[in-house]
Amino acid sequence: MGMKKNASWGPLVWRWLWAQLGKLLDKQAPQHPAPEHKVLPPASPLALDAKAYATVIIPALNEAKRIADVVAYALADPATAEVIVIDDSSIDATAQLARAAGARVILSSMLGKGASMQDGIEPARQDLLVYLDGDLAGLRPGIITDLCIPLLRGAADFVKARFGRGGGRVTELTAKPMLKIFFPELAHISQPLGGIIAARKKLLQTLPFEDGYGVDVGILIDAHLSGARIAEVDIGSLEHDSQPLHDLTVMANEVSRVIFNRARSAGRLHVEQVATMYEAQRQAASGIDYVLTRRKGRQRLLLLDMDGTVTPSRFAVELAKANGQSTALMQLLDTHDGDASTRSENIARLFQYLHKKKFEQVARAMEIRPGVIEFVNQMRRRGFMVGVVSDSYFVAADVLRRRIFADFAMAHSIVFENEVCTGQVRINPAFIHPTGSAGNPICKSNVLRRFLSDPSEPAVHLTWVVGDNTNDLALMRLADAAFAIEPKSPSLMNDPDITVIDSFGALLERLPNHILVAKAA
CATH class of the missing domain: 3.90.550.10 (Spore Coat Polysaccharide Biosynthesis Protein SpsA; Chain A)
Structure with a gap:
């Protein structure tokens, strides 16, 4: 339902925006006259x-x-x-x-x-x-x-x-x-x-x-x-x-965002309510519908967990460290009171009033595991679409996926207003089970289910997953091949369908010259 609401809201906003722009186009701008041009x-x-x-x-x-x-x-x-x-x-x-x-x-x-x-x-x-x-x-x-x-x-x-x-x-x-x-x-x-x-x-x-x-x-x-x-x-x-x-919609969104931001910095933007639209457009890149359009017929899919897999550390820990909130974060991580959703909301509130640039700076500075870039490149050469799927925030996951040259990122949205964090989190609809399953209502495995149910031809027929912890387990069990890198839980180490590895370099060495066919349903 949330996806349909967003889909109908977008065109209305664009129609309103262009109506305002049309009115402005009819006005003269004598304070910024165009120079003679040759x-x-x-x-x-x-x-x-x-x-x-x-x-x-x-x-x-x-x-x-x-x-x-x-x-x-x-x-x-x-x-x-x-x-x-x-x-x-x-x-x-x-x-x-x-x-x-x-x-x-x-x-x-x-x-x-x-x-x-x-x-x-x-x-x-x-x-x-x-x-x-x-x-x-x-x-x-x-x-x-x-x-x-x-x-x-x-x-x-x-x-x-x-x-x-x-x-x-x-x-x-x-x-x-x-x-x-x-x-x-x-x-x-x-x-x-x-x-x-x-x-x-x-x-x-x-x-x-x-x-x-x-x-x-x-x-x-x-x-x-x-x-x-x-x-x-x-x-x-x-x-x-x-x-x-x-890709044209994403291009138009990016171009408009840049021009609006420059206009605001130059003191030329006075339609501040449009700022809310920027964030909605930026988050569209994390939507499953957009990601599926980028599959372009690829039948192989590799999904990488972010925290503990692509990066040795967790993004929230590094952000809290950079913001002086390490003690408060550890208290939330150590407590077992309440459900995971409530704990996630409490963690997000620690970062209220933090500028979006700080989120991006921390994501850019985080250590990535040796060999992950080479592994992603080799898998893409073998016809895999590669994505980073994370329970963390899209603002960070998208930076990390670009650092390792992956195709897309899927994560939840921490909300920004005028590029300042509100402390609110919005669950990515792709993580919600399509039938409201009591077993995995909000889970990374539901992202893989969306790929497997994509009606576009040809269908996805081979899926690989690399993770490190219990929150990756359902996703790993749904995949054709699953690998745990430095697993944090015995449930991953003892699962006969999960191969334990100590590095991406080791996994790269194990890659066959040809990729095995998908296991039987």
Whole structure:
């Protein structure tokens, strides 16, 4: 019932929001007048130093189809001194092909385009940095030179590529209208979400990089707010792999969140009630319906517990330690009064008034077990969809799943208002048994049941689980293969269907060249 309520609420909020935006669009914004704008044509030959002067950075995830051609294209431009490919732990031959084509390949610090873009800045040897996407085709010669020339001339500090007649659906229906309202100085930018840009290294070092789809528009706005002069260069037309339809809603949500946050920071946002919508949209990524759309026909599933499995320690313990609440948390963990739900609510109240950034900082700093990244990568190469399933908070589980390059995270939601914790927890509906079973009413095993009952073809037929404690037991017993890493309970050690391991490295060594078929029902 909760899922249906949320599904019907979303469109109403969007209709209300766009109605408000439409009213604002009809108003003038004289306090932020748009400057005179000129699009620079392809550059004419200049008497420039013949020495190459640009580092080309290419964030890439599973771009084996085109990455070698993009690297070769970049190296053929006389402005290019080096090419760096930041690999998001690709499970295809992206890294090998990029290296063979002449690029320096660096593993990203965590999953996400923003992290990959930022990871390329410090190792760059040149002062001028140019970003390209790894799936481009149809590029005319000389684009890198053209993007750099406004920087070399001193005519701009930040350059965006302009291509084609217009942007995609999210660009035209979300980004541009919102920029027109909140940042009319940038409303003329043809491709605010485009990833082809050029700037000086010292400028990019001062800018924050968002994790998700909003990274490009965030950099654009931040560069503008820093006082950078922004120019566009027309690069003609190009071929670019389009985003799948089911990802467009998440992209639109991310882009709108970034623009709203920048507008608020700049003192331009006065519709504070919209802030409640941000959190609902962010939490949509933890919903089972969205996760199932990302299965993309994969028939194998690996579910990893978070606390004690992916990480040796528990997130709540580390957060309490960082917040000076360790003693209070230990008292709650040691007591056996009340049910698990009540204890979970009491723990969440310890973190009331804590900013969301503290949750994310702790999750980013937590130790992860050696070998887990390599194990996840190998399982994805074998056709597994990999998820982190946790009784903890989605805000942390999603950071951890990106750190190990997993496909999704499923966890409960700790509620934030204006990015400050309210101390309330919302149970993820995917953890609730579909028939209200008295045995496992709220349990990780119900997440696996949702995958197994997914009507999309082909069906999931092979499931693996790695856990460490009794709260993982029902999930492990439902899976085709279950592994306990440093188990905390004899019930896991004594279960004949659970294999005990001491590390992900040991499990990686046990992987067969082929994956066993699912056990008989």
